[in-house]
Amino acid sequence: MSDPGISERLIFHDAIEVMEVDFSYMTFETEAQVNEFYDEVDRRCAPTNRRWYFLVIYTGCIIEPEVWDLFAARGKHANIAYGLGTVRVGATPATRDAIRHRAQTEMFRANIFENRDQALLALGEMRKRREVLGTDIAEAYLRVDDIHLNFGGVKALTGVGFQVNRGEISSIIGPNGAGKSSVLNVISGFYRPSRGEIVFEGKDRTHLPAHEVARLGFARTFQNIALFKGMTTIDNIMTGRSWKMKSNVLADALYWGFAQKEEIKHREHVEKIIDFLEIEAIRKVPVGRLPYGLQKRVELGRALAMEPKVLLLDEPMAGMNLEEKEDMARFILDVNEEWGTTIVLIEHDMGVVMDISSHVVVLDHGVKIAEGTPSEVRADPVVMRAYLGQG
Ligand SMILES: Nc1ncnc2c1ncn2[C@@H]1O[C@H](COP(=O)(O)OP(=O)(O)O)[C@@H](O)[C@H]1O
Ligand SMILES: [Mg+2]
Secondary structure (H helix, E strand, O other), X not given: OOOOXXXXXXXXXXXXXXXXXXXXXXXXXXXXXXXXXXXXXXXXHHHHOOOEEEXXXXXXXXXXXXXXXXXXXXXXXXXXXXXXXXXXXXXXXXXXXXXXXXXXXXXXXXXXXXXXXXXXXXXXXXXXHHHHOOOOOOOEEEEEEEEEEEEOOEEEEEEEEEEEEOOXXXXXXXXXXXXXXXXXXXXXXXXXXXXXXXXXXXXXXXXXXXXXXXXXXXXXXXXXXXXXXXXXXXXHHHHOOHHHOOOOHHHHHHOHHHHHHHHHHHHXXXXXXXXXXXXXXXXXXXXXXXXXXXXXXXXXXXXXXXXXXXXXXXXXXXXXXXXXXXXXXXHHHHHHHHHOOEEEEEEOOOHHHHHHXXXXXXXXXXXXXXXXXXXXXXXXXXXXXXXXXXX
């Protein structure tokens, strides 16, 4: 099928954290060819024990329609397992269209560039954004250990523990009443556990109150939307900036020039978020008048305005139709890829969330019943039983 062997088509550029994948002038016609290539990707990436930016060269590469599903699925798996972000170079028009189409339906960024230099430049930007948050991507970033939480006689959580890695999307799933929101409330400092600890960036922060947890870099959205219904989209998102504003009323009076400059800076940031979430059209609309799906997006915007290191999302897709869910999933993936934000996502429904997370924790009756990659968890009979048992 190809001149250079597959092993020569995978080049690791250690210094810039890039794995170059050279598909140039290859033709994929059979599933065996696709599997052969991606088996090699697995074989080479797994032992590195780290994540890579993928620079994928598509020049003259042909992927026959029959094998596109497998090609995309294996590519996505590689990205979830080893990827930090992907840029693509030089696809033929047909491949370009296929990638763009899949990017839309399967929620990733197409990121197709004319040439290698442009692609590398874009990767450089991605790296810079991640570096702002720290370089060691794979360390245990947030550790939840042996958490117990009771409400009177109700045991909401019993010995729940798990780890969240920096820069990853982790999900907590489970039936209603399993304790998912409780975990998030403990992490964000709203509830105080009776036992156990929470360690963030190596420091114990189990007993910090919510506002101090927020200051450490945590932002969240709520299962029941908590926006100011009478205020516009832009003003609601602006409230996410308020904790960053140094000026108070007195300082405003004394240094109003400074305060004004600060306000302009915050407005600019908020406009960037509005642009990113594609909600320009509703900037000035009172949030109470928006459909539910858009309100959820505004709430995400407000959390993003806090420039969080960790974003905690409590059922961001609940009550949405499939299209709204896919939009939301795409924004969550984009946030993760654009800013390297660590995300902990709660979901009741196993479907969409399994596609976008690299790590899944399953709760039932306040106990962790399973944990692992989406495919491990999906295949777990105990998990199946918990979901089926619900009726
Ligand atoms: N503030 C509270 N007061 C009393 N009981 C609560 C409170 N929050 C949660 N619970 C109870 O804790 C258990 C877990 O609830 P929750 O964490 O909301 O589950 P989930 O988000 O998975 O649906 C449930 O039995 C619920 O009734
Ligand atoms: Mg809940």
